[in-house]
Amino acid sequence: MAGGITCGSLLQKLQLVWDEVGESDEDRDKVLYQLDQECLDVYKRKVDQATNSRDLLIQALDDSKIELARLLSALGEKAVARTPEKTSGTIKQQLAAIAPTLEQLNKKKNERKREFVSVQSQIDQICGEIAGTTEVGEQVATPQVNEDDLTLERLEDFRSQLQELEKEKSNRLEKVLEYVSMVHDLCTVLGMDFLSTVTEVHPSLDDSIADNCKSISDDTLSKLDKTVATLHEDKKLRLSKLQELAGQLYDLWDLMDAPTQERSMFDHVTCNRSASVDEVTAPGALALDLIEQAETEVQRLDQLKYSKMKEIAFKKQTELEDIYAGAHTVIDTAAAHMKLLALIEAGNIEPTELIADMEGQIGKAKEEALSRKDILDKVEKWMSACEEESWLEDYNRDDNRYNSSRGAHLNLKRAEKARILVSKIPALVETLVAKTRAWEESRGLSFMYDGVPLLAMLDEYVMLREEREEDKKRMKVCSTCS
Numbered sequence: 001m002a003g004g005i006t007c008g009s010l011l012q013k014l015q016l017v018w019d020e021v022g023e024s025d026e027d028r029d030k031v032l033y034q035l036d037q038e039c040l041d042v043y044k045r046k047v048d049q050a051t052n053s054r055d056l057l058i059q060a061l062d063d064s065k066i067e068l069a070r071l072l073s074a075l076g077e078k079a080v081a082r083t084p085e086k087t088s089g090t091i092k093q094q095l096a097a098i099a100p101t102l103e104q105l106n107k108k109k110n111e112r113k114r115e116f117v118s119v120q121s122q123i124d125q126i127c128g129e130i131a132g133t134t135e136v137g138e139q140v141a142t143p144q145v146n147e148d149d150l151t152l153e154r155l156e157d158f159r160s161q162l163q164e165l166e167k168e169k170s171n172r173l174e175k176v177l178e179y180v181s182m183v184h185d186l187c188t189v190l191g192m193d194f195l196s197t198v199t200e201v202h203p204s205l206d207d208s209i210a211d212n213c214k215s216i217s218d219d220t221l222s223k224l225d226k227t228v229a230t231l232h233e234d235k236k237l238r239l240s241k242l243q244e245l246a247g248q249l250y251d252l253w254d255l256m257d258a259p260t261q262e263r264s265m266f267d268h269v270t271c272n273r274s275a276s277v278d279e280v281t282a283p284g285a286l287a288l289d290l291i292e293q294a295e296t297e298v299q300r301l302d303q304l305k306y307s308k309m310k311e312i313a314f315k316k317q318t319e320l321e322d323i324y325a326g327a328h329t330v331i332d333t334a335a336a337h338m339k340l341l342a343l344i345e346a347g348n349i350e351p352t353e354l355i356a357d358m359e360g361q362i363g364k365a366k367e368e369a370l371s372r373k374d375i376l377d378k379v380e381k382w383m384s385a386c387e388e389e390s391w392l393e394d395y396n397r398d399d400n401r402y403n404s405s406r407g408a409h410l411n412l413k414r415a416e417k418a419r420i421l422v423s424k425i426p427a428l429v430e431t432l433v434a435k436t437r438a439w440e441e442s443r444g445l446s447f448m449y450d451g452v453p454l455l456a457m458l459d460e461y462v463m464l465r466e467e468r469e470e471d472k473k474r475m476k477v478c479s480t481c482s
Helices: 007-021 025-075 091-131 152-190 194-201 218-256 260-264 288-326 333-346 351-397 408-423 425-443 454-481
Strands: none
Touching: 025 091, 091 152, 152 194, 152 218, 194 218, 218 260, 218 288, 218 351, 288 333, 288 351, 351 408, 351 425, 351 454, 408 425, 425 454
16 A cells, blocks of 8 residues: 555554543444445445446447447358457457457448449439439439448449449430431421420430430430421421422413423422422421412412413414314314303313313324324325326426426436336325225224315225326327327
8 A cells, every 4th residue: 555554554553542542342343343344335336346347348249249240241241250259368358359350340331331322322313314303413312221231242233233224324315316316307307496396305405415414214205206206297297288289380380381490499399299208308398488488389370370271271272273283184173262262261160170171182182193194194195196196197298398408307307206106106095095994994983184085085086097097098099090
């Protein structure tokens, strides 16, 4: 004890004091008994404190062992060191032995937890973007991590899930950009405002926003799909309308013989007359103002056609008459003109129907003229030969034909050719008769030439020719007799 003072020395000093005082033995025993009790109380308190301290250390050791087991289980790792038993050292030694392992595992747990938070945050971010509950780039709330399962296997599961989601995000972004491109192309052709159309689906689809910041949600993809389908349907309807207008323009132009220069002013309308929907890609090719322009022109020409109908109709009638004239077919032109004029003035027939009817008549007339062409060509040869025959007769009656007058040698050559040509007339007439009869039999009609039956003309010629031959024979006989 400090200063060399001990319990024994203090007791001796107490005895001396009592001796001086004259304290009785009974009182002395009482005081000594009290001293013994007080000493026992102090020892007892100290023992209790030591016991409590030991129990706390044991509890701390047990808690450390439980924490160690929990950490090993959560991290999915085998024991890094054998848990110390009581016999392997004091409690404090055991606590000191387990503390570094706990510190190492807690550090590892915190690092693993941060990895889980990072991966799960990215998963929540992409899931939110797909569901449309989170905008691209928006910060998501820190996810709740299950601290009882921080194994690498579970972390790899999350990473695999994240990888699949990133792949899906990439595919969705590619699909979004493909849709946006289609909307752009369709708006360009339709003459529509691309920016307002695409941002109506989602504001992030603006060209000024980076691709990796564009919305990839189910709602955005669904709206883009509907937008593309609507625009494509509009494109089909507008093309159909424009092609219908282009057809009407062509009909009206043909009806009124519109000049090429006037037609060329609407090349941008008629250029897609027979195009398919996918073939129309030019900017503004199906814009509403272009369709309205074509409609206005159709209305203008439609009104104009009534004022020009008479002029066009009579022009067609003249064409029809020329065909018949060329085919040597006689028609009542005056009656045809009167009938045509009555139809126009009555107003009971559409101009297009009237012109179409006349075009039909012209077509039939051309077909008939073509069927007569072979016979008419031979009629022309026959008439030309008859002219030469008539000239030759006059030439033969000329007593001065052999004079050495100017041009006599030319007439002589012509006479030689005429004799050859005249000699072929019988065969030509015979061929003409055969072809004409075949033509008449196939159609049940007489072959008329300028209003006269051709067979009658040929028969009359044959008779006249035979009469001339008889006259020539009689003249020869008479000259011989004389």
